[in-house]
Amino acid sequence: MVVIYGIKNCDTMKKTFDWFQANAISFEFFDFKKAQLNESTFEAICQQIELNKLINQKGTTFKKLTPNHQAQILIQSTCLAILNQNLSIIKRPLILFNQQYVLGFNPTTWAQILGI
Numbered sequence: 001m002v003v004i005y006g007i008k009n010c011d012t013m014k015k016t017f018d019w020f021q022a023n024a025i026s027f028e029f030f031d032f033k034k035a036q037l038n039e040s041t042f043e044a045i046c047q048q049i050e051l052n053k054l055i056n057q058k059g060t061t062f063k064k065l066t067p068n069h070q071a072q073i074l075i076q077s078t079c080l081a082i083l084n085q086n087l088s089i090i091k092r093p094l095i096l097f098n099q100q101y102v103l104g105f106n107p108t109t110w111a112q113i114l115g116i
Contacts, residue, residue, distance in 0.1 A: 002027040002114075005094040012105050016093045019107050023116060032087035042080050045094070048101045051079060054090055061089040 004020070004027050006013040020027050037045075045054065051074050056062055062070065065086065072078040073089070083089065095102045097113045 003030055003096040005030040006092040007032050007088055010092055012092055036084040045101050046076050049103050056089055056091045061086050
């Protein structure tokens with residue numbers, strides 16, 4: 001099972017969708033604009049991806065946060081509440097392949113994981 005997390009209108013996400021469709025790989029899409037991460041999903045992501053890699057600290061969403069929230073979003077115990085109000089702060093795409101999370105646009109890695 002493949003789940004792609006992101007924002008539909010993002011250019012990188014469009015390239016991601018195109019790659020999966022071109023390779024006839026079905027997926028579910030988790031739209032950060034329409035849903036929030038639950039605690040168990042967030043914890044599973046954090047077990048595999050460090051917060052400082054997951055959070056896009058160079059983007060405008062991060063820069064709009066208060067300095068206090070910028071610090072708290074990089075601490076796992078305080079991150080989820082802030083994150084769910086600002087899900088576009090997560091680097092994209094975030095993809096779940098059979099319980100393995102992969103961050104970023106990387107068709108070579110995807111092909112290796114999927115065995116294609």
